[in-house]
Amino acid sequence: MDAMIVIHLSKITLLMSLVEKIEVVIPHRVFEESVKDSLGRYNDALITNGLIHEEILKDLEESAKEENMDRSTVIRRFIMEGLREHKRERAARLYKERRVSIDGAAELAGLTVREMVDYLIRKGYKSSYSYEDLEKEMELFRKGSAID
Numbered sequence: 001m002d003a004m005i006v007i008h009l010s011k012i013t014l015l016m017s018l019v020e021k022i023e024v025v026i027p028h029r030v031f032e033e034s035v036k037d038s039l040g041r042y043n044d045a046l047i048t049n050g051l052i053h054e055e056i057l058k059d060l061e062e063s064a065k066e067e068n069m070d071r072s073t074v075i076r077r078f079i080m081e082g083l084r085e086h087k088r089e090r091a092a093r094l095y096k097e098r099r100v101s102i103d104g105a106a107e108l109a110g111l112t113v114r115e116m117v118d119y120l121i122r123k124g125y126k127s128s129y130s131y132e133d134l135e136k137e138m139e140l141f142r143k144g145s146a147i148d
Contacts, residue, residue, distance in 0.1 A: 060074050060075060060078075063078075084110070087108060087109050087110060088109045088111070088119055090108065090109075091104075091105040091106070091108040091109035091111075091116065092105065092109075092116075092119065092120055092123060092125065094108065095116075095120070096125065102116060102117065
């Protein structure tokens with residue numbers, strides 16, 4: 001299947017370089033349809049080779065109809081949503097394990113610090129930061145301010 005992608009992408013690349021060399025203008029719609037056709041055949045190969053179960057295929061088809069999208073677009077959208085959530089979960093886990101700061105977790109997740117904090121709260125994360133920790137920090141702050 002990976003070879004299939006390479007072949008289709010090679011065809012697209014070849015078409016693009018040929019167009020540039022002979023200075024022919026291919027309407028964007030024609031090029032877009034060629035790409036969609038190649039990706040569509042790749043999707044069909046994924047499904048017929050058993051990489052996507054029939055039950056999932058039905059859900060994808062239903063989502064595509066509801067959203068007025070083709071199946072390829074729906075699959076890409078779900079993959080992107082899954083990857084986005086995976087990045088957030090990984091960042092949250094690393095933060096909980098104290099391997100990254102909240103800033104680092106936010107960066108890994110592709111979120112702002114505020115969005116990362118909101119995500120952690122929604123996921124039920126309980127901070128280990130205590131009232132005593134706050135008092136210690138306030139005392140250090142006061143001492144630092146008094147010196148200046």
